Structures are given as structure tokens and as C-alpha cells.
Amino acid sequence: MKFKNIVPTLLLIVSTTASAATLEGKAIRVIDGDTIVVLSEAHHKYRVRLANIDCPEKRQPWGNKAKRATSKLVGNKPVVVEWQ
Template identity: 50%
Template sequence: MFTPMFKRYLLLFLVILATACNNNPKEADNKDYIYKVVGVKDGDTMVLLSPDNIQTTVRLAEVDCPEKSQAFGQAAKQFTSDLCFGKQVKLIANTQDRYGRTVGQVELSDGTNVNYALVKNGYAWQYRAYSKSEQLQSLEEQARQGHLGLWQDNNPTPPWEFRKEGKAQRATNKDAKPKKAKRHYKKRKSKYHDTTSF
């Protein structure tokens, strides 16, 4: 019924089609990467362990938690830890920051977005320099109105301002620090003289 030449072309076509389907970049991009949360450094930074035992430090995208030394900094860290430490999570990575950390969204197995949960419960600001999400903006506004978390303070300092103030303070302290005068040492003559002559 089919000629041998036709069968060869059909087989070749099927092989090419199967290869193209397996190498579809859209499918690869949508693949779920499941990790275990093995460390929480602060409210918006955690350490994930891949199934092949590779650790990845992740900075949560679009949000900024108070620094650990700021009011509610430790509370934000505790919230993140309670929410996801030791659990399986999905990482939706966006990019890498200048410190080499992966920046992305982290989701729990029940679909809870950790980034958004921090803002919703008043433990983070929407990081507007890096986020235009209307949903995050709305969640922050609701947390503000409900006086949740850090919004219990009348006028909390955003962490990016806190970091800027800290950097300026360190620079001022460095400039104000008196420089030590250099000491000049005199060479001492040895009390032992070589009197041997050749």
C-alpha cells in the first residue's frame, strides 16, 4: 500500500515532530521547580534546597520587609519562618540580584504566595521601585487600614530609607573618625658590634 520511500519520510517526519514537542521552550519554562525551605535569613530572604541537594538563596521579588534591626524586622522573619520553614515550595524565579541571590516568587503547595502574604499581613511593603502590581498595592493598603503588623506604628520607616540612612550614618562616622598620627621610630643601634675584620 505505501512505498518504502513514503514509509521512510513518514518515520522521519514523526521523529522530528516528537523531538520538537519534547524541546518546546514554553513547556520547559512552565515546569514546576519544587524546593524545601531550609533557612530563613530575614523576612524576605530564604534558603531553598533543590531535590538534587543544591542550596539557593532567594530574595522575594516585589516586596521589602523591615531590616532585622528595624521595628518589626524580627517579627517579619518569624512570620516567614512560621509560614514556610521546612515546607515544600515552588520557586518562580525572575532574575538574579547584584549579590547573586535568585529573585522570585515563592508559593506553598496550597497555592499561598509567600511574597503577597507578607504584604497582606503587614510584614512588608510593596517594593515600588521593582513592582507595579496593583494587587500588591491593594494588599498593602488593606494592611495599612487594618493596622496590621508594622502598620501598628503611625509612621513606619520603609526599609530602603532605613538602609539609606544607615549608609549615610556610616559615611559620616567614617569621616568624623580622627585619623591616627603616624609614629616615627628611630633605629636603635645594636649594643653588639661586629669587630671582626677580615
């Protein structure tokens, strides 16, 4: 009976810890309007999907314009990613 109470608590602790993680690096590539590649300070590449952003994909109408707009904002610039 006590085990049922422990599991939700552990899941809450794990999810809280995961949401607090950050990644600092440089946006080295923009894949499309809502996906970028970040090079960390430890030289690892991470593909990052931007939360709460809905852009057209590359081959959809306005896809190239969305990619260019994201490139202007973060392309080859330092970024801090907060995981959700």
C-alpha cells in the first residue's frame, strides 16, 4: 500500500529535476523554423525542437521563410536551452 504513494512522488522529483536542466552552446544549424542544432561547450551536438512553436516544414509553403526567420534570431549565436 505504501508503494503506491512513493511512485508518484519519485516521478514528480524526476520531472522537476529534468525541467530545470539547461544547455549552453551555439546554434550551429537551423533545420527548419522550429528545429535547431546546438553545439554544447563540451562539443556535443544536440537537435533541439523549440517548444510552443508551430512552423511549416521545409517542403511546405512558407517553410523556407520560417527557416530564414529562425536563422536571423539564433543562427551562429550563443543560446541557452531550458528543457521542458
